[in-house]
Amino acid sequence: MGFPSRFVHVEEARARWGDRALRLGAMLSEGDPLADAAVLALRAVPDGQRMVDRALVGGIASVPEAPEALRALFAQLDTVPFWVDLPRVHRGARAMLRSGHLGGIVLGAYSLLAGYCSPGGNKPLTFSGRLASDAARRLAETSRFVQAVSAPGGVARDGDGFAALVKVRLMHASVRVGLLRSPKWNSAAWGVPINQYDMSGTALLFSFIVLDGLDKLGFATTPDERADFLHLWRYAAYVLGVCDELRCATEDECRTLWEMLESTQAPPDDDARMLANALLDSGLATARTPAERRRAETVRTAGHVFARHLLGDDLADALGIRRSPAGAALRWLQRLNARTGGAVGRGARLSYDSSERGERYWQGIVALGLRGTPATFALP
Secondary structure, three states: OOOOOOOOOHHHHHHHHOHHHHHHHHHHHOOOHHHHHHHHHHHOOOOHHHHHHHHHHHOHHHOOOOOHHHHHHHHHHOOOOOOOOHHHHHHHHHHHHHOHHHHHHHHHHHHHHHHHOOOOOOHHHHHHOHHHHOHHHHHHHHHHHHHHHHOOOOOOOOOHHHHHHHHHHHHHHHHHHHHHOOOOOOHHHHOOOOOHHHHHHHHHHOOHHHHHHHHHOOOOOOHHHHHHHHHHHHHHHHHHOOOHHHOOOOHHHHHHHHHHHHHOOOOOOHHHHHHHHHHHOHHHHHOOOHHHHHHHHHHHHHHHHHHHHHHOHHHHHHHOOOOOOOHHHHHHHHHHHHHHOOHHHHHOOOOOOOHHHHHHHHHHHHHHHHOOOOOOOOOO
């Protein structure tokens, strides 16, 4: 059927989901035409990054020399879809902030690691070589991205989150354009770099998988909070360039798409294990003193415990995540909270707290990770 070879178990997926599975496979060959055209146009003019920055601050009309392709991209970005409910979007951001340190744990020990598991989707990261050599910096930049999107008013047109989403979209397009020109890129095996299949999975990693991870840590959420959080990331996916078909509106839609993605990709490969180990060992790579090294070793041990609990034994084994008796305590907490309706979590101060406290947590963790060098999400 002409799919890239990374799309596996096709007949089984088709038996379960019908022709939807075939449509999903076709998404492996679809990129982001608006952003790709904008990147190519920006490469042909001096100081293209500055044009983007000016358009984000003052609107595309403030950049009269902007190429037509950049104007077309901003015409889409400046069109807020009818279904977007901005008060719900902002409530969803507060829900993420209130998860505080538990949200940070889920991001590092679940969302990012689950993303690395895809042996086709992880290839753009592997080709860059950057995560293996500078994992701590990339983790800090990802934390800054999530913090910006989740900040009060972050995805409003003039918000830092909106700007981060646009810059990440253009960064992905730049990587995509570059890799497609590389003789090392195997389109027959992997499809288009950072394609719609993988982009939709990334949106789920920051939304549906975050909620799933909080559930696994005994963190109580209400149906409204969950729906608002998913609504935030549905709009974020629109700004990131995820196509209409793959932007999930409900938790059931998210679950179905995630199951389709999981069932049509091969098990984690050597690149997945390399990326996972680089992330879990990132603190040791940047430790400067004996005290920092001791702390980093403690964090690494905890990272393995949380990762195995959140990913499950099959994926954890495939990634080389160590087993630990401490994992039993996390499983006990999850089961006990399920039986008590979250009462244990509330007693342990693990339920939703103030968004202000959560915002301070994210500011602190991002500042610690970036070490004074801001994340610009600039075009590579």
